[in-house]
Amino acid sequence: MTLDDRLRSGLRTGAPVVADDPVTTATIASTVRQRGVRRRRRRQGAGGAVLALAVLTGTVVVVGPGGDEGDDGAPVVAGPTAPAGPQRVLDALAVTELEVVCGTPVDGVQVGVVPVSEPPAPPLDVALLASGAVVDASAPAPVDVTVVVADPLAWAATVAPPADGRAVVVPGQARRLGADPVFAAEAAVWCPGAESPVRAARAVTAVGDRWQANPVEVLATPLADGGEPAVTVVGRPGAELVTSPDVLLAELWNDVPTHVCRSAESSTFASFGDPRMWDAAVAQHQAFQAQVDRVAQGGRVAGPPTLVAHASDRSMALDASDVVIGLHAVTWYPAGSLPGLRADAIGRQVVGVDVRCLAPDGTVRASRVWWESTAVWSPIGGGQELWTDHATVAADVQPDPGFVPDELLKGEVPGVVVPPPSPVPADSTTIAPTTDDSTSGPVVESTDVPLGRAVRAVVGTGVCGPVAEVLVDEPIPPEPATSQDIRTGSGSVNVTVAMRRGSFEELVLPVRAAVDLASMSTDPSAARVVLRVRCGSDPSTTYDATVGLALGYEGEPGWSVVSVAGVPGGWVS
Amino acid sequence: MDGMVRVALEPTEEGRATPGTPAPPPELAVGDAFDALVRDHRARIVRTVALVVGDVGVAEEVAQDAFARAFASWRRVGGYDAPDAWVRRVAIRDAVRRSGRDRRRPEREALAGTRDAGTGRGATASDPAGGVADHLDVVAAVRDLPPQQRAAVVLHYLDDLPVAAVADALGCSASTAKVHLHRARRTLAARLGEEPDDDPR
Numbered sequence: 021m022t023l024d025d026r027l028r029s030g031l032r033t034g035a036p037v038v039a040d041d042p043v044t045t046a047t048i049a050s051t052v053r054q055r056g057v058r059r060r061r062r063r064q065g066a067g068g069a070v071l072a073l074a075v076l077t078g079t080v081v082v083v084g085p086g087g088d089e090g091d092d093g094a095p096v097v098a099g100p101t102a103p104a105g106p107q108r109v110l111d112a113l114a115v116t117e118l119e120v121v122c123g124t125p126v127d128g129v130q131v132g133v134v135p136v137s138e139p140p141a142p143p144l145d146v147a148l149l150a151s152g153a154v155v156d157a158s159a160p161a162p163v164d165v166t167v168v169v170a171d172p173l174a175w176a177a178t179v180a181p182p183a184d185g186r187a188v189v190v191p192g193q194a195r196r197l198g199a200d201p202v203f204a205a206e207a208a209v210w211c212p213g214a215e216s217p218v219r220a221a222r223a224v225t226a227v228g229d230r231w232q233a234n235p236v237e238v239l240a241t242p243l244a245d246g247g248e249p250a251v252t253v254v255g256r257p258g259a260e261l262v263t264s265p266d267v268l269l270a271e272l273w274n275d276v277p278t279h280v281c282r283s284a285e286s287s288t289f290a291s292f293g294d295p296r297m298w299d300a301a302v303a304q305h306q307a308f309q310a311q312v313d314r315v316a317q318g319g320r321v322a323g324p325p326t327l328v329a330h331a332s333d334r335s336m337a338l339d340a341s342d343v344v345i346g347l348h349a350v351t352w353y354p355a356g357s358l359p360g361l362r363a364d365a366i367g368r369q370v371v372g373v374d375v376r377c378l379a380p381d382g383t384v385r386a387s388r389v390w391w392e393s394t395a396v397w398s399p400i401g402g403g404q405e406l407w408t409d410h411a412t413v414a415a416d417v418q419p420d421p422g423f424v425p426d427e428l429l430k431g432e433v434p435g436v437v438v439p440p441p442s443p444v445p446a447d448s449t450t451i452a453p454t455t456d457d458s459t460s461g462p463v464v465e466s467t468d469v470p471l472g473r474a475v476r477a478v479v480g481t482g483v484c485g486p487v488a489e490v491l492v493d494e495p496i497p498p499e500p501a502t503s504q505d506i507r508t509g510s511g512s513v514n515v516t517v518a519m520r521r522g523s524f525e526e527l528v529l530p531v532r533a534a535v536d537l538a539s540m541s542t543d544p545s546a547a548r549v550v551l552r553v554r555c556g557s558d559p560s561t562t563y564d565a566t567v568g569l570a571l572g573y574e575g576e577p578g579w580s581v582v583s584v585a586g587v588p589g590g591w592v593s
Numbered sequence: 594m595d596g597m598v599r600v601a602l603e604p605t606e607e608g609r610a611t612p613g614t615p616a617p618p619p620e621l622a623v624g625d626a627f628d629a630l631v632r633d634h635r636a637r638i639v640r641t642v643a644l645v646v647g648d649v650g651v652a653e654e655v656a657q658d659a660f661a662r663a664f665a666s667w668r669r670v671g672g673y674d675a676p677d678a679w680v681r682r683v684a685i686r687d688a689v690r691r692s693g694r695d696r697r698r699p700e701r702e703a704l705a706g707t708r709d710a711g712t713g714r715g716a717t718a719s720d721p722a723g724g725v726a727d728h729l730d731v732v733a734a735v736r737d738l739p740p741q742q743r744a745a746v747v748l749h750y751l752d753d754l755p756v757a758a759v760a761d762a763l764g765c766s767a768s769t770a771k772v773h774l775h776r777a778r779r780t781l782a783a784r785l786g787e788e789p790d791d792d793p794r
Contacts, residue, residue, distance in 0.1 A: 022787070023778065023781065023782050023785065023787040023788070024750070026731060026785060026787065027731060027735075027746065027750045027778075027781065028750045028751075029731075030730070030731025030732060030735075031644060031731060031732065031735065031746075031747060031750050031751040032750075032751060
């Protein structure tokens with residue numbers, strides 16, 4: 021095989037599977053079209069447009085009175101290719117002042133008010149272009165113009181520390197999360213008393229034509245009587261942001277000092293509509309927070325919880341009228357440190373994401389937890405922005421000295437009992453067990469797995485129980501793939517499935533796995549697993565995938581019974 | 594900075610309508626034509642971009658942005674001979690730009706570079722998973738390339754684009770594209786333990 025042949029074969033086989041079913045395509049096309057229209061739509065007093073348009077373009081955008089939908093009259097978009105650049109747009113909008121509230125820390129950029137009578141100096145344009153900044157001129161002119169930067173944390177670090185109890189907030193760009201109209205917006209927040217700004221992010225969503233996301237301000241009271249600062253986040257004037265002092269929702273704080281986090285009863289964003297939703301959301305959050313606290317206090321995590329995350333599960337059946345309110349985060353668990361969560365033999369760090377979706381009537385439409393491995397899996401210092409299948413995760417990955425997961429797979433961890441593979445009937449979807457001395461653990465060879473040709477399955481153990489990996493080296497016929505494909509069979513067993521391609525370290529995003537637990541019990545030795553691998557994708561696409569199946573058993577200490585498909589979650593102690 | 598500004602959205606040779614090219618028939622709804630564009634080409638573009646940026650989620654975002662730009666300029670883009678090439682070009686350049694400015698990339702690449710690529714040499718009857726390993730090696734090796742080289746390799750070997758089309762997509766000259774491919778192949782040959790073949794034309 022020549023190099024050319026190898027590259028062709030490797031890339032074509034190793035390229036990711038991209039879901040392309042008609043429904044997905046129609047949704048995406050519709051979304052793009054809506055966004056394209058929205059890009060031209062006049063928006064008055066909707067500061068949230070800045071976020072939406074940041075997503076749209078990733079470059080300089082000026083939103084302004086540009087006429088109604090479809091009206092190509094007044095220029096509303098400025099960028100590198102605009103005929104006359106931003107200045108023409110600003111002129112058209114009769115903008116009299118351009119207040120650069122934040123920008124990128126590049127030479128020549130100043131924070132302050134730039135009179136438009138003096139056209140923005142080239143460095144400003146350069147800065148805007150370089151940063152992918154978005155200029156929001158959506159309010160009737162004259163307007164304040166907010167520049168939203170791609171790296172607010174870096175920029176915030178260049179400004180003076182906050183004073184007078186008022187936090188510095190540097191809004192950042194929003195990123196689309198999947199095909200749903202849900203975005204993750206981020207900002208840098210520098211709270212009084214903190215030594216440095218921190219990154220904050222939240223999920224925002226669009227309902228209908230209203231972008232329910234806005235830049236925020238953080239109002240923080242100084243430390244009083246030695247207590248913790250009270251932090252309140254409010255929306256900008258005119259924003260459709262509801263602030264509740266009691267709710268911690270749709271929010272992630274990363275790197276926020278613990279004392280700030282813990283005082284977050286009044287610290288964060290609340291949003292989206294009907295106050296009736298809060299009670300349920302608060303209850304869920306409190307239960308969730310209790311889990312996080314318990315983990316932290318139980319010493320199972322190497323270091324404090326350092327990650328909270330927001331996520332949108334693109335596979336969730338979100339209706340346009342649904343409101344995603346709770347995208348909660350979780351802790352960044354070193355593999356192996358927390359039995360039962362995702363401490364499988366694969367050896368990746370894990371992120372838990374709790375996605376909650378409330379219907380307009382206030383009921384919880386879905387409540388589930390996805391535990392996904394992340395795109396970056398080994399201890400890396402510094403802030404990381406990770407993407408998983410269902411989540412955008414802004415994380416500050418902490419070094420984990422205990423990150424040695426291979427031993428788990430090899431069954432070399434003292435005290436870990438490797439349950440023998442149970443006999444499995446060799447029906448059409450069964451992986452029959454065999455033994456292979458070339459591997460460290462019991463190996464089962466597939467006899468016939470019509471969906472996916474599982475050519476090799478390795479059953480090992482993690483601290484949470486048996487772990488099965490199935491290498492799939494054949495084209496997998498297209499099947500509808502939804503989150504519903506991951507189920508629990510009896511409700512007594514928690515299942516986490518991750519599929520990877522390309523390397524051990526990467527999660528295969530579009531690929532779904534379906535796991536039917538045909539027969540499970542609380543006795544590991546009696547466990548029987550039937551794997552069905554389904555991939556909804558282009559039938560002409562071939563790919564390789566590895567399925568990691570981590571099983572835990574209710575009643576096993578430390579096992580987190582997460583909520584899947586309506587099964588109540590809880591902790592087993 | 595030049596790179597940023599140069600990422601213009603103007604179509605070049607491949608996607609631009611040739612003189613005399615008729616505009617789309619007025620009776621063809623814009624939505625239908627655009628939907629068809631998305632339906633027919635999105636998956637391939639995402640797939641290509643994903644290998645450039647190393648992240649399917651980002652690739653989907655890049656592709657969607659490119660499609661959004663196409664829609665915003667559909668009156669013009671829709672008249673091109675190959676609007677998909679226009680979208681691909683926008684997406685690829687965005688992908689390269691993102692990869693280049695991703696400050697975390699060196700860390701990731703450094704990590705990837707520590708892996709032992711070149712061990713897998715294809716599946717055999719006794720080792721059916723060997724093919725998997727080889728694919729992993731190839732993808733990992735490609736991912737370690739600099740963004741421009743990575744994009745050139747993906748476009749050439751995954752999308753089967755000739756050098757001229759690769760150059761068009763990258764916004765560079767054909768000779769520059771050749772240089773990208775040459776250097777990439779040299780690097781990949783070393784990583785994968787292969788003898789470099791003749792450069793593509």
